[in-house]
Amino acid sequence: MAPAELAETYLGNVNEQADLSLRVAQAKENGRCREITISRRDRPKGRILTQTAEGQSVGIVKGRDWLLQDGDVLETAQKYLVLVRIQQQQVIALRFEPGAHNQAISLVHLGHVLGNRHWPITLQGESLFIELVAEAELMKSTIREMAHTLKIEKLQISLEGRSAEAALDFSTAHHHAH
Numbered sequence: 001m002a003p004a005e006l007a008e009t010y011l012g013n014v015n016e017q018a019d020l021s022l023r024v025a026q027a028k029e030n031g032r033c034r035e036i037t038i039s040r041r042d043r044p045k046g047r048i049l050t051q052t053a054e055g056q057s058v059g060i061v062k063g064r065d066w067l068l069q070d071g072d073v074l075e076t077a078q079k080y081l082v083l084v085r086i087q088q089q090q091v092i093a094l095r096f097e098p099g100a101h102n103q104a105i106s107l108v109h110l111g112h113v114l115g116n117r118h119w120p121i122t123l124q125g126e127s128l129f130i131e132l133v134a135e136a137e138l139m140k141s142t143i144r145e146m147a148h149t150l151k152i153e154k155l156q157i158s159l160e161g162r163s164a165e166a167a168l169d170f171s172t173a174h175h176h177a178h
């Protein structure tokens with residue numbers, strides 16, 4: 001296997017720059033583009049070592065003051081382009097069936113228990129989303145047990161995948177300009 005290629009020069013994002021999108025398409029045709037997929041947790045890291053689907057090692061060095069986004073493009077010293085893709089985000093969604101009449105104190109206790117487990121949550125509309133920080137079935141089982149103990153009724157618990165564009169932010173970190 002070839003040694004890792006190091007990408008340090010940020011060029012922009014294909015979703016925002018048509019000319020860069022064309023440049024990436026041409027680089028793909030010429031075998032001069034490395035496409036990588038990283039987890040959402042790797043986005044803020046200053047140094048990332050990953051592999052393409054073909055097994056080529058790629059290293060990224062960047063400032064920690066900004067997050068990699070889906071579609072970001074970097075360039076290596078050898079003039080290869082590196083196209084960054086962000087893995088689909090897995091979350092647990094909690095929703096109540098219509099007609100659920102739960103006591104507010106039970107819902108507060110549920111929130112307290114989730115907080116004690118350090119499971120990051122966010123609200124969006126009528127749904128509570130929990131970041132997947134452990135095995136999904138274990139988290140769902142724990143939530144079902146909590147709901148039963150707290151006598152919470154008509155709680156729907158599901159595992160959902162969210163694209164990079166629809167991903168939820170569970171942190172207080174903000175995206176900074178490149």
